[in-house]
Amino acid sequence: MWSETIDEHRRAVRDSILETAARLAIEHGVPSVTMSQIAEHAGIGRATLYKYFPDVGTILGAWHEQQVGNHLGQLVAAGAAESDASQRLDILLSTYARMLRESRRHHDTDLGALVHHGGSHVVHAEQKLRELMTDSIGAAAAIGAVRADLPAAELASYCLHALDAAVSLSSEEAVHRLLGIIRAGLDPA
Amino acid sequence: MWSETIDEHRRAVRDSILETAARLAIEHGVPSVTMSQIAEHAGIGRATLYKYFPDVGTILGAWHEQQVGNHLGQLVAAGAAESDASQRLDILLSTYARMLRESRRHHDTDLGALVHHGGSHVVHAEQKLRELMTDSIGAAAAIGAVRADLPAAELASYCLHALDAAVSLSSEEAVHRLLGIIRAGLDPA
Structure with missing residues (x-):
């Protein structure tokens, strides 16, 4: 105790x-x-x-690591309650897009920027994010909601890069439109 | 003389x-x-x-600027001989994707990296690339080959970000698949 x-x-x-x-x-x-x-x-x-x-650098590094962990946790939790794999993928895509857009304000807390530059915890987080996206796409493909003729990992890479466009979008509506475009790229033929 | x-x-x-x-x-x-x-x-x-x-920094900066200019020139020239706007867009997308993939080998000559970090010539080149992509998408939308219900600039931003995925692709076939996915995102509803 x-x-x-x-x-x-x-x-x-x-x-x-x-x-x-x-x-x-x-x-x-x-x-x-x-x-x-x-x-x-x-x-x-x-x-x-x-x-x-x-020193200060170590503190900010630790804070950074905590932020990345929190963001990953939010992404994992986001779709957890949803039973439909297609809806779960939509939630994951939109949660990450909004996270990236938020990141513009405090670019130091930016999961996107963190993922691009940074230490081993960032490489680890990027890896986790790819796995999360690949699994979610694989599950949606299994129920026919996403094209199943291409490797889920390639579709995940496409999604993660295309979502980066959210960083510079000026409105929620534009994020919504971006998600629609990305999702259309995933549609079964 | x-x-x-x-x-x-x-x-x-x-x-x-x-x-x-x-x-x-x-x-x-x-x-x-x-x-x-x-x-x-x-x-x-x-x-x-x-x-x-x-000094050396100024020389490498000037070289960099020349490289960016050459790449932009190649992108402008790529589809120039093609009269069909949809084909022209395909050529632009694939030329840029291959350029990004090439850039992996000499990451110092990387148009993508240049575009992300760099001086005023890079900001200028990024702007030109966006214009080129937006115009090409607008022309393809005008003939019904690309969705016309969304702003061409947003579709261009989507393409440029999604194409970044080409940097880490392991084969020409994977680049071809990525281009197919991106293009599907642009399809008219």
Whole structure:
């Protein structure tokens, strides 16, 4: 019980450090953020902060990794309650498109940008995202809702690249239209 | 006549400098290239080289700009002889897809990478490429070969992003399949 409480406390402090650092980076730019500022804004001592992280880069890297994990979690969860594989694919496509579009505002939190540049957790996330998309397309193909004459992995790669167009779209309606175009590319002949 | 000859000579020297620098950069990596090496391999004196360019970065930037211009020229020329707008669009899509796939080998010459990161000439080239694609789609839509219910610029953005998938494709056949998928997304309802 006691160790659980300690773990919980440590996790709460860690989360608060990540959140504070990210907020400061988004508000004032990454280069201006210092360990002292993070400690002050998170309401902890500098010595405590250094017990958790050695420098700002490591903190922002950890935050980044957490964000990527959260986004992946949202994508996995998005269609989980839907029993129809075709609807599930639609939900996955639209959730990812909206995520990419959101990312424009805080380009540091951008799953798309993360996926393009970044460390090993990003490569891992990209891999997971490809698997998720490939599985979802495979399931939709199995019920005849998506063309089954091409490898699901190729269709997934097509979807992920085409969805990148969502980053620069100006409206929800345009995202909706993009999803329609992409989905038409998947239609059985 | 005399000034024309001088211009031609200057252009030939300049081209040779760009080519030499690019070759050295591709063979040995950008950071290892020096002005002395470029002068030696291009068969000119260092003093002459400095009359053309102040440093290696400027030379590679100029080479880059030339490459982007050449690629754009190839894309413009690709469908020029074809009178059918639908075929012209197919040629544009496939030429660009093959260009992206080629780019994998020399990723420094990559039009795709250039278009994503780079200076003002890259922004300009991206703009030109969008216009070219939008015009080509508009022309195909006008003869009923592409859906006309959506803005051509949105369909062009979809195509350009989806074509990025060509960069990592392993075979010509896979490129052909990707083109089929993308084209299906453009089909009139």
